[in-house]
Amino acid sequence: MTWKPPLSQPSALVLAAGLGLSALIPFTATNSQIASASQKTQLISQRGQKVEITLVSYAVTKAAYEKIIPQFVAKWKREKGQDIVIKQSYGGSGSQTRAVIDGLEADVVALALALDTKKIEQAGLIKPGWEQEAPNNSIVTRSVVALETREGNPKNIKTWSDLAKPGVKVITANPKTSGGARWNFLALWGAIAKNKGSEAQALDFVTKVYRNVPVLPRDAREASDAFYKKGQGDVLLNYENEVILAAQQGKTSPSYTIPQTNISIDGPVAVVDKVVDKRGTRAVSEAFVKFLFTPEAQREFSKVGFRPVNSAVAKEVGKKFPKVGNLYNVQSLGGWNAVQKKFFDDGAIFDKIQSGRR
Known part of the structure; x- marks a missing residue:
């Protein structure tokens, strides 16, 4: 919704x-x-x-x-x-x-x-x-990941699956350097793995999404600047609370969607x-x-x-707040130590995905 x-x-x-x-x-x-x-x-x-x-x-x-x-x-x-x-x-x-x-x-x-x-x-x-x-x-x-789109949502981005479509440019920071980007990555992974998909399917989906990522800013602030100030991308992966606060402060008047399978940002x-x-x-x-x-x-x-x-x-x-039908947390993915080792350490899944993008 x-x-x-x-x-x-x-x-x-x-x-x-x-x-x-x-x-x-x-x-x-x-x-x-x-x-x-x-x-x-x-x-x-x-x-x-x-x-x-x-x-x-x-x-x-x-x-x-x-x-x-x-x-x-x-x-x-x-x-x-x-x-x-x-x-x-x-x-x-x-x-x-x-x-x-x-x-x-x-x-x-x-x-x-x-x-x-x-x-x-x-x-x-x-x-x-x-x-x-x-x-x-x-x-x-606690927060969740929001899909923040251009005004009027011209690319009709409503679900996680839309991020893997050809021609959709996704803005998110580098999970090797940004905590917020780690949440984004895990939300993408869970969109499949926590929705009755296999790990192989999750890897395939996340790989396709990162092929649609034109730049990897160092942190969430740089990612927001790339989206708003530089006009890059069709959709920004962002914390829901950041979207709400920015609107309250008059910085943006955004359109955004909260996917129904989502990670609890704790x-x-x-x-x-x-x-x-x-x-x-x-x-x-x-x-x-x-x-x-x-x-x-x-x-x-x-x-x-x-x-x-x-x-x-x-x-x-x-x-x-929009209701989230399928909300999971990091513990359901094995906890932070296991997540770091599996996805973000040198040579782990994210590095392998990046190698495939080059």
Whole structure:
């Protein structure tokens, strides 16, 4: 089915807060600024009247966190009598992961895929078993893949199978360098393998689709620029939440379709154990993570296009999102470690598909 999101005007948003509802303190910072601040000796006391933590997340969550953070700060002030400053850093999930591993002191990370969180775990910063430390196996945001077409959908692209037709140009990023593109690849694979097709049929279909991919941008942002700014392609594989948020901000007025066989794009959140233990911020960091699963926070995620993981909120906003008849997840494909090895490691299936394109 084809879905057009309701348009709304963006709200004036606050980035971080430290003094309750009556005096919210705006704050933005680059990775380098946050890293520099963490090295200073005059850090706000973590056990006194004020506490400071850092959230590192991927770019498209920013609009939600700008609303969620002041709510949590006010709640903590009411209940604990303590003021909080929550610093934030946003960027591509892969680059944020590297920044944390390289020394950006994040108390909480909320990334685009569990594979990135696993990398931080493997670097010794997060303890194994973090998936069980928060509700819903620590998956705090959810989306699906959308087929975003030119206005009026001149190529009549409605289903996955249309992407393999001759003359259809598909825009997606390189799954070797983009987390979002990995989701796209797995959605293409599952369109066959999770719809009663064999793996041989899935490989044949995905190979045909990538023959229709004229360029492989490095990341999802470059892919969007190729589609919108450079006018390349007939269809863009995109997160549903990105399509909805872009329309709300007046950047696009898109036509898009949500295929009925689709992958659940699950975004995890985790406390960075080594950092919170070093800084004495575990209590507030864990409370913040827990708050992200409350109806209040989940409503804010849904407003910017994410499908709620809270069942009550999901019922409240159900009409906003097209129903997906056959929704599967990464675990049904073997989990991220198996998926990485099978599809994206050097010499794996994606590389073999690329070799056939050349």
